[in-house]
Amino acid sequence: MAKRVAVVGTGQTYHKSKRIDVNGVELIYEAVTQALEDAELTRDDIDLVIIGNMDHFEGINYVDMWSIDGSGGLMKPTIKLTTGGTTGSTLAIAGYQMVASGLFDKALVIGWEKNSESDTTAAINTAFDPIWDRLTFAGAIGGLAVEASAYMNDYGITERDAARVVVRDRKNAYHNPYAHLRKEVTIEEVLSSPMLCDPIKLLDMCPRSDGACAVIFASEDVAEKITEIPVWIWGTANRHLYTYINDVNFHGLQSLKNASKELYQKCGIREPLKEIDVIELYQPYSFGGLMWLESMGLCKDGEAPRLVWDGVTDMDGELPVNPSGGVIATNPIGATGLIRCAEVAMQIMDKAGEHQVPDVKIAVSTGFGGCMWSDILLYGKEKPK
């Protein structure tokens, strides 16, 4: 019989541009150890290891095999998933489903990346079709710049609106000891930072980080014995709509729209802005922090700037977004989507320390990547029916 599933422990490394103090396996070990300690479990308690990253960032083939000494997967079922930027959220969805299958009680899910060991953009370029798209429209920033331009044009959004998102996230990151960029910035600093790809400037964009995250998923048979506050998965959904560039219209993030709609329906969410208490959004750049709130149905199209300027998404607002500081502050790509999962779990468990949002009962994490792809998960303090 299918089981209900909860997050019972989380761990993450500290993040930097270059973690020269550890190799990849040691980085993974750091996150795994933290997660096991958080759940007060040992390696022997784990039934399944699920790991993911993006191969071309480190140049290691069969990472699930290579990382055994760090993941603790020795003589255990060990499997690798990868879907690009969405890898971390894809891993969380798999952790949920593989435990819900009833075949495993406790799964250790690991996302990691050591971006310093590669040329990130060169590696991302190879995602795109080698004949049709790679020569003309590839890489991470260009596509986002098109989306941002269309959004500005459609609704009269300004670069200043986007900068307000950065100010919020960088302020939140200051209170998160694991964040990579922990210096607050002003709107003027964002607007005057070097242009990367119009309208995206350096401070509108996420960094690339070295880091890892581990999350332990447990079935309802054991979750409540492991932790006082298990974080129950209520539902998951995803859409990966982009194969070729012409598959996507850049007006609104269609994949997130469709996935959110499916998720809310599954979980009985009618008024997401009111019902959700905190969101960790996989938001690699500032404009996404506006437009994608609309795609998630939190407000009408074009209205996100008002929400953000009014402080609705600030730490003390009605629906705090990215209390951790989000992706704009920390981005170890294969881990990034899983950190969103870990962070909302910490919020529900009341373990988020200085960036804790009071009384979180329902939370959402997302993943973005592939190209304009979206994953989304909804968590609750209450056990789902």
Place this chain on the structure above:
Amino acid sequence: MEKVAIIGIGMTKQERRKKAETFADMVFEAVTKALEDADMTTKDIDNIVTGCNDFWDGRTISSMAVGDASGAWDKNISCVEGDGTFVAFYGMTRILSHSYGTTLVTAHSKGSESVSSLITNAMFDPIYTRPLGLDGITSAALQARRYMDKYGITEEQCAMVSVKNHRNAKNNPYSQLPMDLSLKDVLNSRMLADPIKLLDASPITDGACAVILANEKTAKRFTKHPVWIKGVGFCADAYHLGDRDLAECKSLEKAAQTAYKMAGITNPFKEIDVAEIYDAFSYQELMWSEGLGFCDKGGGGKLVEKGETEMKGSIPLNPSGGCLSAHAVIAAGLIRIAEATLQVRGGAGKRQIPGSKTALAHGVNGPCGQSHCVWILGGEDG
């Protein structure tokens, strides 16, 4: 475990070089065939798991290339990077979790567009072992030597596997290298890495496979003869070759025990009618036979000598011709599942083992069989 069935399979012909087809073309062909086989359309599929590898495909986010071809538009989709048996495992749990009812699993690769020695070299530690030139073939040679040395397995016994599997391939229209070989042909073939010779090794192959998994209700709606998943397990051993005794396959033993326990199998040699196992090299069919409990440790050589693994033997291995006759990496394990499905259905044509009720499929990840996945399939009363 609740019941999950395999209700459709499809594969491309496996060839040395598919000049005309992209990854998406190959996957589309396999998916179309699987849907026809299940009497379904893409509308009946509610989620997809692709099997892709960024190194073999030369693309990061390699699953992006095959989303459309898998009919994944506006559906929940994921990607396992590893052998097809592992991909299908995740596909099965998506049904057992009650997240979905029908999973389409795909896997593909084009060896012709890859440099397999470089790609398999990238499995090894970049500081210590990669510069030694270890790759899929040279690491397998170390394992073969250790295995032969520990258990007195001979090059002739390994060669027998190659002769048998290439002969079996003659009955399989999808296989790449159907051949009548003599022991001498194998033993005298070009040395690749002692003791592995050209005909002890699997070829470079292009190909794709698709398998449709469904819960009991859906399975019964679409077919009168579903093939049920009776048991499945996977397990990984140590990474560094020096941390293992390469003559042993502990992780395979554990994966097999998990699958057997689930399927209620206590004597695999007797209870399994046919097995499709991952013979990337001839010695591996012998070693994996031991790990799967078809014989005692070190008994793999005798097993093939006695003809037990022939089409008419007690435990026919690789009636399809196995990986030795066609080895589209990543797809290969899913092809083993598809072949085992055909055997249970009685639909394997000239390569059918008569009366097969219980079939085993096996896949491998990592160097020297570091990680194994074992599937037991059966018919309604199997």
